[in-house]
Amino acid sequence: MSTISMRNTALGAVGLAVVGSLALTGCKNGNEELPAQPASSGPAGPASHGASAAPSTGAGSQPPAGAAGTATSGQAFKIGEAAQIPYDYGDFKGSKLALTVTAIEQGTPADLEGLNLGDKANGKVPYYIRYTVKNIGTTDMSYASVGHVRGLLGDGTEAQSLAVIGKFEKCKDESMPKGFANGQTQTSCAIALAPSAQTKVAGAEYWGNPYNATSNGKGITWK
Template sequence: MKAPAIGLAVCAVLVLGGCTDDGGSDSADPSPSATVATSATPYLPVPAGVTLTPPGSQLSVGDAAVVAYEPRQEQVGALDITVTKLETTKIEAFSAWQLSDAQKASTPYYVRATIENVGESDLGGRPVPLYVVNEDDVLLEATPFASSFKPCPSTPFPDPFAPGDTAKVCLVYLAPDRGELEAVSFRPEETFNPITWTGEVEKYVAPKPDKPKKSKDSKKSEKP
């Protein structure tokens, strides 16, 4: 059987400039682990009661951000995103797939997040709007799979993904030239001052399979 091909976006999506808060303030960061910019008005229309995290916010793994974006014309999506874990694995994890030479020379990363739809649009089937930033300040897109990849499915939002729905997602990124993951980024378009998450990148450890539970009848039969 022919090995399935793996889709890959290792090319630069956006080259990041030095994105900084232009407020010019010398005030201290609000906390040691997160830098949050200030914003007077939402950058996109969102439902009442939804407060957007300001563009330029620098967060840590485990922090939540409420963001808005336009997945298509005249549609606004609002998401509550918590990046929960960053992992790396060996390229051999993809041995069942056909890899190009460039893919074989990449470093694979898994980004796990919990995302709630807090807007008014059904975002079912839409790509998860998260990127990673490598050591060259280049945004990399997630790698989709044509078939199931159990360690990290790397799929779009479930269909439907209606207002109020929550999904736990895992996205695969292949950093070219054995590159490094520096941050996870929400940057829906080039002029947006990105919201980023940073944290420790752990080695992926496959979960241990659950031990089958013995029924009461089988336990009775084992007694002498």
Template sequence: MTRRSTRASLLALALAGALAVAGCSSSDDDSSDGGSPTSPSGSTSATPYLPVPDGVQLTPPGTHLSVGDEATVAWEPRQNLVGTLDITVSSLEKTTIKDSFGAWQLSSEQQKSTPYFVRATVKNVGDTDLGGRRVPLYVVNDQNVLLESTPFASAFAPCPSTALPDKFKPGAKEDVCLVYLAPDHGQLDAVSFRPEETFDPIIWTGDVTTYKPAKDDGKKKSGKKKG
């Protein structure tokens, strides 16, 4: 990890980022209502919401998926750059500050959060290099608020929560794990792809399992880590 001041700043910024995207949630969207998921099998978008390569069929906005299902999505990481990914959310895991962050110095707000790990497989099916971009997935908590994934300043063995590799060209594939801190001991209701506020989100729901830490996960004899 970095020095204490760096870590404290990064953790504070991560929590602030999670709260800042609260404005992206909407009271009239039912993405976290626990209703029966609807599979996109056999359905495609008549008109893609963003330009994608020929042969790529985007999963329709508003699709409800189960953990293990794949969605094809597109978003604009920046102006004039469209990214296209196949995303399969493979597992949702709940952990605790004690089990996974015992060797890390956290703010009082973070100490009151519930950490979740979201594991997924992503493949670049577009025609642009998405190297260094963060996977565009949020979680929806029990307050219907979107939470961003939390980055780390140094290696976090249980769930790296890093951006895509520096080079992630068309055809590249990667297994990823993202960390989300639900404030005030909140719970994870769904995983959401929602690149902008007016987009009808694509969501994944499923059973949340308990993370089983390895003996050395996050526990270094050298002392507390700074994130």
């Protein structure tokens, strides 16, 4: 899996690193970090929306008929449908969530300007995978982070991910707030990069435990 990561410095600049996905632990650590480069001036504008986005059924929606209970490896959902998943990480073992991919929005190559990705961004088009997380268990999940959401291209292969460490207004990767108890809902976003304007990010996959697709397992998907 290939992921491009950025880190904001104290002076407002950003740096790059190629990292693996560690978001479910509540942090994202990188290696091979490059020196920070100056960011472009001016705040990031609103994300561009593409026709690939599907209608959302609303944050915190319950699993659709026929999909009750914990989602199974390889199970497919429609965008807007919720999947019940276990969350067995760190202090939150035994927690349970309803995860819903609400939209896949197409951005433009211009969205990547100012991030100083260099050749890594050549020809690539960003897509924003927007999803909601609802606590449906009994554990207080304050400050937990739900990552391991990635894009899928039209042929089912994995899209390249862009991990932003710091704030990126077009696609905010949000941790759970304090007091994230049963019934609370949080929105978040993951960035996927299509290799060209002719190729679209058509779906999304959650591949965290116990659906670890990097160990020959199958994640759960939305299209």
